[in-house]
Amino acid sequence: MYIILYRSRVRTRLLATDLNDIIEVSQRNNEAASITGLLLHGRLETIPGAPGEFVQWLEGTEDAVEHVYRIIERDERHSHL
Numbered sequence: 001m002y003i004i005l006y007r008s009r010v011r012t013r014l015l016a017t018d019l020n021d022i023i024e025v026s027q028r029n030n031e032a033a034s035i036t037g038l039l040l041h042g043r044l045e046t047i048p049g050a051p052g053e054f055v056q057w058l059e060g061t062e063d064a065v066e067h068v069y070r071i072i073e074r075d076e077r078h079s080h081l
Contacts, residue, residue: 001059001060002059002060002061002062002065002066003057003058003059003065004056004057004058004059004065004066004069005055005056005057005058006055006056006069006072006081007053007054007055007081008053008054008078008079008080008081009051009052009053009078009079009080010041010051010052010053010054010077010078011051011076011077011078011079012051012077013043013051013052014041014051014052014077018077019041022039022077023039026039029068030058030060030068033060033064033067033068034060034061034064035058035059035060035064035065035068036058036059036060037056037057037058037059038056038057039054039055039056040054040055040056041053041054054078056072
């Protein structure tokens, strides 16, 4: 079992539909690659207008997890992984 845990900053405020799209695509792709994990999204309410952060745990084979992580790194909806 290989695991990656990362945190990133959301570039813009996400709508519920944006998060639903991320979840739907991720579930489909992760299942196909035999990857499991957890995705958390939240905002720091103490900073007005803050778009939020992601925290994600991915687990599976090293090749599969690294492949998915490289895709995640290129996703422009977040930065500062």
